[in-house]
């Protein structure tokens with residue numbers, strides 16, 4: 001990254017940089033599963049019912065995550081529902097079910113952020129959370145980084161001075177209005193967008209990786225964590241006060257975040273029948 005740190009970029013995002021030299025790409029950019037047991041509403045169905053989920057809005061929401069709208073700070077890399085947060089832990093092996101391979105040897109290579117994490121700040125004092133990651137990465141400075149098991153690693157981390165930083169981050173990320181995304185685009189600098197931190201206890205996948213829930217009836221409804229049921233994409237756009245077609249599904253704050261991450265100005269065309277990206 002341009003600040004000298006290594007971060008994880010979604011392949012869908014990395015491809016947009018059109019790098020002359022790039023890692024080998026996976027054949028798939030974004031993989032999303034949708035559970036057909038849910039009462040989805042599709043374009044052309046009879047009028048949407050109060051319990052139905054507008055499918056187009058859901059797909060667009062998940063694709064936006066797939067473009068890199070996702071923080072890596074989580075409380076389940078080491079054990080479930082722990083009371084501290086860290087970015088990805090480089091060195092942990094996960095087995096098929098995404099569970100930690102607890103018995104394998106762990107060679108700790110550091111806490112590794114997603115691209116999204118580069119732009120997060122604490123509302124209270126405008127500290128960039130990437131500075132907290134730098135502090136966390138002082139863990140094991142000059143010490144052995146090889147562990148015989150994940151449990152051994154956990155014990156070492158819990159006894160370290162870095163634990164407090166991780167605990168403080170948990171506290172921050174479970175209090176409303178505590179974390180913002182600092183968006184920088186061609187026409188707006190330091191445009192802060194409040195992220196979702198009102199969920200307590202912390203919920204992996206929901207907390208931080210969305211905009212504040214209070215935006216559900218705004219033009220930036222798309223990336224709140226709970227989709228409003230009984231609302232088609234067009235209803236949601238209208239509820240947010242935007243006029244125009246489905247291209248208005250991505251509001252100004254969401255666009256600013258995507259552009260900051262490095263998405264080239266989005267060309268999303270949604271016709272009555274199909275959604276193209």
Ligand SMILES: [Zn+2]
Pocket residue numbers: 061065205210224225
């Ligand atoms: Zn989501």
